[in-house]
Amino acid sequence: MASYAKYFRLPTAEKGDTWEGQEFTLYVNGELKDLTDASIVLTLDTGDTLTSAGGDITITDAANGVFQIDEQTIDFVEGVHSYEIKFTFSDGDIKTYIKGDWEITK
DSSP states (O other): OOOOOEEOOEEEEETTSEEOOEEEEOEETTEEOOOTTOEEEEEETTSOEEETTTTSEEEEEGGGTEEEEOOEEOOSOSEEEEEEEEEEOTTSOEEEEEEEEEEEEO
């Protein structure tokens, strides 16, 4: 069964400022996706990453598919960047469920 990434535009962030973060609830085919033991990586088109392993992304309610990109100071290159969020699950499956763009202003 094919999966399709959902498009989401992240709220604009100003370089050097503290960005408030963004919470997500992951549904796949209309059902909550369990994130127990999953790892999450957001990759920008610049090659910059935010990761759950690096403390930039937190799974706040694994059983109910809830995670957040944490509040942080933004130090990315200014511009409108595309991004994708990949999930690696405990069974080895790797899925890209979220894609979009993120504007970083000066």
